[in-house]
Amino acid sequence: MRLQSFITVTFFAGIFCVIGCSKNDAITIIPTPVAAPAVGAIKTITISTVDPYAAIKLAFGIAIDPTNLENYANQGKPAYILKNNLGNNIITDKTATLGRVLFYDKNLSINNTISCASCHKQNFAFGDTAVVSAGVEGGLTIRHAMRLVNTRFANEAKFFWNERAANLNIQTTMPIVDHLEMGFSGQNGRGNFATLTNKLATINYYKELFKFTFGDTIVTENRIQTSLASFINSIQSFDSKYDIGRAQVNNDNQAFPNFTVQENLGKTLFNTRPVLNAAGLRTTGGLGCNACHNAPEFDIDPNTLNNGIIGVANSANGIDLTNTRAATLRDITNATGAINTPMMHTGVLRSLRAVINHYNTINLNPRNTNLDPRLRTGGSGQNLNVTEAEIAAVVAFMQTLGGNNVYVNKKWSSPFLTK
Secondary structure, three states: OOOOOOOOEEEEEOOOOOOOOOOOOOOOOOOOOOOOOOOOOOEEEEEOOOOOOHHHHHHHOOOOOOOOOOOOOOOOOOOOOOOOOOOOOOOOHHHHHHHHHHHHOHHHOOOOOOOHHHHOEHHHOOEOOOOOOEOHHHOEOOOOOOOOOOOOOOOOOOEOOOOOEOOHHHHHHHHHHOOOOOOOOOOOOOOOHHHHHHHHHOOHHHHHHHHHHHOOOOOOHHHHHHHHHHHHHHOOOOOOHHHHHHOOOOOOOOOOOOOOHHHHHHHHHHHOOEEEOOOOEEEEEOOOHHHOEEOOOOEEOOOOOEOOOOOOOOOOOOOOOOOOOOOOOOOOEOOOOOEOOOEOOOOOEOOHHHHHHHHHEOOOOOOOOOEOHHHEEOOEEOEOOOOHHHHHHHHHHHHHHOOOHHHOOHHHOOOOOOO
16 A cells, blocks of 8 residues: 655644724734744645724723614614705715724814814713813814704704804814814814825724725725714714603694693794784783794794894903794703703803793894894884793703603714723
8 A cells, every 4th residue: 555645734823913003003914933844744824814993992992883883873763753955965874983093083173172072062962061172283163063952953954153164064164174173174284174184094093994884994084974964963962851752642732641730831832933013022822932943843944034142252342143944942951951052152141041031022233134034023022921831831842852762872882992
């Protein structure tokens, strides 16, 4: 019997080490050293493997798992929520995940100190407790930062208080190029948006995330806008006391079975238009809040004009008549009834009672040429003549609009391990 020779080849996965922990450090693959085999000995062939998500794991740990993404694209919503301003935008789990990273990444500012989340904090319904928000190198925003809850569930597609952004995609990068906010303005020696895209293109977790999301590593303004808008549009809140009650009735004019008598009274006052006499004094009816803040989304009517507040934040004499948009009234308070952020573009009102008192008596200002006609009758501003009981009832109702999940759900939280 003739002896036959067999060569057995055994494959071992390469052993690799990730060198460094900075987002800009290179990932080095170190193969296992192999000695030259003797004649007739078993050969060992080393195959080095690269984890395509190594940098993602290094930056975010288990907060982002590309093989098991959070659900952004297929979230449920109540049947009574009908408004949607997404247009041609589509929320996907991939784009929203990349958008989440971009939203919380301070690399999007000129000196790595400010992110979108610096002004839009999850624990305050993605708003800011400051009257105006801090930007780079001592800069301050011109207006108070809007809350970002339920932005897609509205008829109004424009963004910012003065509606200067035609849609959310455009809005997302405007703070980035603002000289006072995130600083990539191209002014006074600072880089522009191309500087930012080049910067992000060198960061390893963005190389992996852009390839995972778009099929290649190219960083563009359009892709950044798409991803940020996808994440922001995914932020929703529909688990409030109001929602529990609304689900049990056919419309908002019916009494909610889970509401107190006071809360139901406040809802009626909110929804019912006032009847004003020739002098603008309410003689019957409600407060008419719903005319501009339409239930059940409580979004702003796109046709709304100025609401009577014409000042400039932190200015004694400034005038600004351009502010005609507002955030949803949902989560204006949290579930405990505490106000999340100052209100109005100036941040001048700090309580729901103060808001109602503002609309109770609208004093016509000859400088305000953009006042909404619903706030005046003839030559007089409205006087709702509200009682203390009515104020308390409307406050109680508005406090039912605060949810719970939006403040704590980790898919809307920072994914970074160290930021």
